[in-house]
Each structure stands twice: as C-alpha cells, then as structure tokens.
Amino acid sequence: MDAAASTVPASVRDNGFYLGMSVAIAVAVIGGFGSFALRGLVDVGRAPYWVHVHGAMFVSWTLLFVMQNAFAHRGSMALHRRMGWAAVGLATAMVPLGAFTACMAVVLDRVPPFFTTPEFLALSALELIAFAGLLTGAIRLRRRTQWHRRLMLCAMVAIIGPAFGRLLPMPLLGPLGGLAVMGGQMLFVAVGMAHDLVSRGRMHPAYGVGAAVILAEGLAVPILAATPPILWLASALAG
Template structure:
C-alpha cells in the first residue's frame, strides 16, 4: 500500500517487494554474523582450539548466507541470468552443507562439544529437524523457481529455518532453561511475521508460501522435545557419545 493505504500493484509494487526481500536477507545475515560473532567476542569460543571441521562448517554456511544476500540483490537489480547461474552454485553448495551440518552435529556429541544448555538428545533432534525443514523448504523453492512470488518467499523461510543456532547464541539460553527452544522458535517466527505483515500491506493478503513456511518452522520447533524423547534418537545419541 502507499501512504494512503492503497494496495501497490504493477512494476512499482514488484520493485518494493524486491527491496523488502533484500532488507530481510541483510537482516538475516546480520543475525547470523552477529550471533556467532558475539559468541566469539564474549570469549565463549576458543578459536585456536576449535576442530578444523567446525571451521569448515562455519565457512560453508557463511558462504551460503552471503550468496543468499547476493541473490536477493541480483533479483532486485533484474540480473536474472546471473541470479540463475549463482542459484545453481548455491544448489551445489547445499549438497555439501547438509551432510556437513549433520556430521558436525554428530562430532559435537562424540567429542562432548554440545552447548551446555542443550541435553545431547535435544541437540541431535534439533539438528535433524532443522536440516529437514531447511531442505524441504529449499527443494520446494527450487521446484517453484519460475514462480517468483513463491520462490523468494520459500527461500526466505528456508533461510529462517536454519538460523536457530544464531539465536541460540544471541539469547541468554542458560537463563531461559526449558523455555530456550520456544524462545529460539519465536525469534525465527518473528522474521516470518514481518513477511506476513509485508504481504498484507503490499498485496492485501498473506501469500500461501509464508503460511507454509511459518507452519514448517513452528512444527520444527515444537517437535524437537518430542523427537528427542523417542527411542531411535536416544539410541543414536548414546551410540554417538560412546563412539
């Protein structure tokens, strides 16, 4: 809508939509960088003693975050050809990201490097669900890449689904106790809420992709303690800790 409350349509509306997604991409990147950066600045990470695979994990995910921002900027500028080429590079990076994320989580349990505010079973369940939510939304976004309205919203929600660890480093997790997981999920859903409000203001209704993304992220967050209590996850966690 414009200043008089009228719904914005046409090329101007598309441009404003692209501007919004660039701002959201930058805000998400700032959350990721700020979360992990502040964790290190507070002296809670001994960078010199961190295993090499943690550095690789961080570098790959940071590369993905920067590509996410770059893709939003390219879409804003109308650089479709470059956007598509970079998109396939990003898709290839995901092939590395997913096993690396799961491998890093497994090694964290094996080496006793799980954040102290997470029980090991919660940590394992959280990583399994986070990767699943991210992967599911990303696959849907790639399949719907020719439908720009769906693609960019699903990509936004996929990115939000994987920034739980960043919020876990921003929020005072030890003080939150059993409410920590809910607080992290609320932080993630706050990004989606901003997208919902944007849709209402610019389109007059919320796009279905935003509702789907919100549902996936909420299910991911609420299902963590339930999955953590299941025999397979308990057995997997115990096996990793003994190995």
C-alpha cells in the same frame, strides 16, 4: 498509487523488501556467532577443522543469500539464475556436513550445556530437514517468483536457530530457550506476512507453508528427542 506504478509486478516492487530482509538475517547470523567468539565463549583456535569448514560454508551461504537478493533487486536475473545453481551445490554439501558436525559435537562432548544430547541431535536433524524441504520447494517453484522468494526466505530462517541461540541468554531461559529461539525465527516470518498484508492485502500461502514447517521444527524437538532411534544414537555417539 498512479497508473504506471500499479502496472509494476508485485515481485519487482518487493525486491527492496527482500533484500532488506536478507541483510537483517545476515546481521543476526554474523552478529550471533561473532559475538559468541568475541565474548570468549568459544576457543576458535582449538575447534576441529570440520567445524571451521561448516562455519565457512554457512557464512558463504548467508552471503550468497544476500547476493541473490541484491541481484534480483538490480534486475540481474541471468546472474541470479546462474548463481542459483551454485547455491544448490553449496546447500547439497551443507546438509550432510551439518549432520556430521552435530554428531561429532556429541562424540567430542561439545554439545551446548543448555541442551541434553538427545535434544541437540533432534534439533539438528529437524533444522536440516526443514531447510532441505523448504529449499527443495523453492527450487521446484523457481519459475513462480512469489512462491520461490518466500520459500527461500523461510528456508534461510529455518537454519538460523543456532545464531539466536548465541544471541539470547540461553542458560537463563532454561526450558523456555527453545521457544525463545523459535520466536526469534518466527519474527522474520511474521514481518514477511505483515509486508504481504500491507502491499498485497493478503498473505501469500507460501508463508503459511514456511511458518508451519518452522513451527513443527521447533515444537517437535522434545518429541523426537524421546524416540528410541535418537536415544540410541545419543548413547552410541557419547559412548
């Protein structure tokens, strides 16, 4: 690397990588939900309106995530910051709507057949908590670019489990389905870690935080699903 290139901040050199990662995540999300609909595994026309709103908000978030990385890649940081506050508003609405949609899936008996009702509620709760926690960390550290962009990536990865659940043959995986979904999510984090090792010679600690949260999200599902509050909620909603 020549002297001029070595003076370029790592955050600038990494812009192309994070844009590529955001596009790859968007392809996984849209491909997962799109293929599910194209295979006739969901009746889009009969889905309740809040499911459509939830889906539209999630797709909007995914596209905004790509746009934010594109703005950073082209150096449009003022626009990136302005759109960042729009993203905060969208995320603030996504979390309660996601919780409502999960609860209504139980009420209307729309829980995927490869989950028990308590498992579905536990997974939904943990995904939303992981997303909100990582996103909050990314917002608080928005002036520390290295932390911000990695925590944003991990926050996005934390909520793409349902997309992998539609890409993978979940009925065939049985009890290993949850681990397979978590493995798909962790693959994105592992790519980010590998990029750090190649480009920086060490892994940034933000990936350690993100990986720990995502692993806890997946591994804690059966534990939370067996707790009295979740069992009571599952029974109350189904009844």
